[in-house]
Amino acid sequence: MKLQADVCIVGGGPAGTLLGFLLAKNGVSTILIERSTGVNRKFRGEHINSETEAILKAHQLFEKIEELGILKMKKVEFFAGKHIVQTIIPLTDEDHVGIHVPQANLLSAINQESDQYKNYRLLFNTTVTELMQDEQGVYTGVKAIKDGHEIMISSSVVVGADGRFSTVRKLAKIPTVEMTHGYDVLWAKIPAPAGWEPTTRMVHVNGHQLALFTQTGGFIQIGWNIEEGSFPSLRKQSLQPFLEPLIESFPELKELVLQHLSTWKNFVPLKVQSSRSETWVKDGLIIIGDAAHTMTPTGAIGINCGMKDAHVLAPILTEALMDKNITAQRLKTFEVSRKTEIKVQQEMQIQQETSFSEKFAQFALN
Numbered sequence: 185m186k187l188q189a190d191v192c193i194v195g196g197g198p199a200g201t202l203l204g205f206l207l208a209k210n211g212v213s214t215i216l217i218e219r220s221t222g223v224n225r226k227f228r229g230e231h232i233n234s235e236t237e238a239i240l241k242a243h244q245l246f247e248k249i250e251e252l253g254i255l256k257m258k259k260v261e262f263f264a265g266k267h268i269v270q271t272i273i274p275l276t277d278e279d280h281v282g283i284h285v286p287q288a289n290l291l292s293a294i295n296q297e298s299d300q301y302k303n304y305r306l307l308f309n310t311t312v313t314e315l316m317q318d319e320q321g322v323y324t325g326v327k328a329i330k331d332g333h334e335i336m337i338s339s340s341v342v343v344g345a346d347g348r349f350s351t352v353r354k355l356a357k358i359p360t361v362e363m364t365h366g367y368d369v370l371w372a373k374i375p376a377p378a379g380w381e382p383t384t385r386m387v388h389v390n391g392h393q394l395a396l397f398t399q400t401g402g403f404i405q406i407g408w409n410i411e412e413g414s415f416p417s418l419r420k421q422s423l424q425p426f427l428e429p430l431i432e433s434f435p436e437l438k439e440l441v442l443q444h445l446s447t448w449k450n451f452v453p454l455k456v457q458s459s460r461s462e463t464w465v466k467d468g469l470i471i472i473g474d475a476a477h478t479m480t481p482t483g484a485i486g487i488n489c490g491m492k493d494a495h496v497l498a499p500i501l502t503e504a505l506m507d508k509n510i511t512a513q514r515l516k517t518f519e520v521s522r523k524t525e526i527k528v529q530q531e532m533q534i535q536q537e538t539s540f541s542e543k544f545a546q547f548a549l550n
Contacts, residue, residue: 185335189215192339199473199490200345206498208304217310223291231484252289255400256280263387323468350475359462370408389429419448465515482533
């Protein structure tokens with residue numbers, strides 16, 4: 185099967201899905217391909233900040249997402265053991281300090297809005313196998329496998345929005361610098377007890393961070409910072425000592441923790457690293473979101489950075505296509521507009537990570 189569009193976006197996560205909607209809305213024919221069979225994948229980065237909220241509202245998307253279900257955080261609390269040492273509450277003109285948005289809800293709402301445009305097409309269960317180029321080396325589309333059959337999509341521009349292990353980035357041979365941070369994260373989820381307030385709770389445990397995020401649907405997502413590469417040896421040990429600091433800090437969770445976290449199989453390990461690609465553009469090709477710059481879990485800003493990439497790129501790419509100029513030099517405008525901010529945010533993440541223990545030491549002295 186052969187298809188054609190102005191833009192082929194690889195990756196139907198938040199960044200790729202938002203970009204597809206914005207391009208279609210601008211009159212750009214767009215094909216979005218996603219290797220999974222639908223939007224109900226397991227995600228961990230599901231908190232959006234006020235900037236992303238403003239972007240979604242600017243494009244009349246926020247209310248559509250809200251209808252499917254979101255949860256506004258009332259505050260952020262920092263704990264030393266059982267004791268709250270700092271509380272962050274909403275500013276006077278806001279009613280939350282962050283929003284939990286299940287990505288299934290976010291993606292479904294945006295996809296529904298995109299479907300109204302005849303120049304938009306979404307293909308699930310589709311995996312890229314090859315990037316196509318012309319004799320001058322300009323990227324002209326992709327080859328992919330959909331439902332077991334090869335398809336060819338010709339396009340003026342290919343956008344890689346396919347995550348930290350981006351196939352597009354690898355096939356385009358774009359060098360990437362990866363940085364480790366000395367820790368990994370173990371994720372788990374338990375039901376929230378009755379009366380559990382929608383709050384983000386950060387706990388200082390033995391020099392490491394323990395984070396609890398309230399989620400829609402009555403759940404708590406829990407993340408343990410552990411020493412980098414330590415999970416294989418950790419899982420050989422008894423689980424009980426690992427859970428004790430959580431239970432000591434939040435005794436009201438004891439029964440739920442012991443019931444739902446009874447084995448190491450209840451945990452999902454995440455290798456923590458950040459990265460910056462050498463370039464985000466080539467002639468006829470762009471990478472965005474985690475494909476261009478991986479963030480750490482600190483501050484839960486990864487999804488926000490990717491969606492801002494899409495917001496910034498859409499008008500730049502629309503204008504470039506109208507001018508029939510999709511050279512790397514022209515597309516570089518997008519990279520320049522975002523790269524400095526991403527670097528600053530990554531540096532801020534490192535600063536927050538290194539100062540976390542120092543913050544609690546200061547509270548202890550006071």
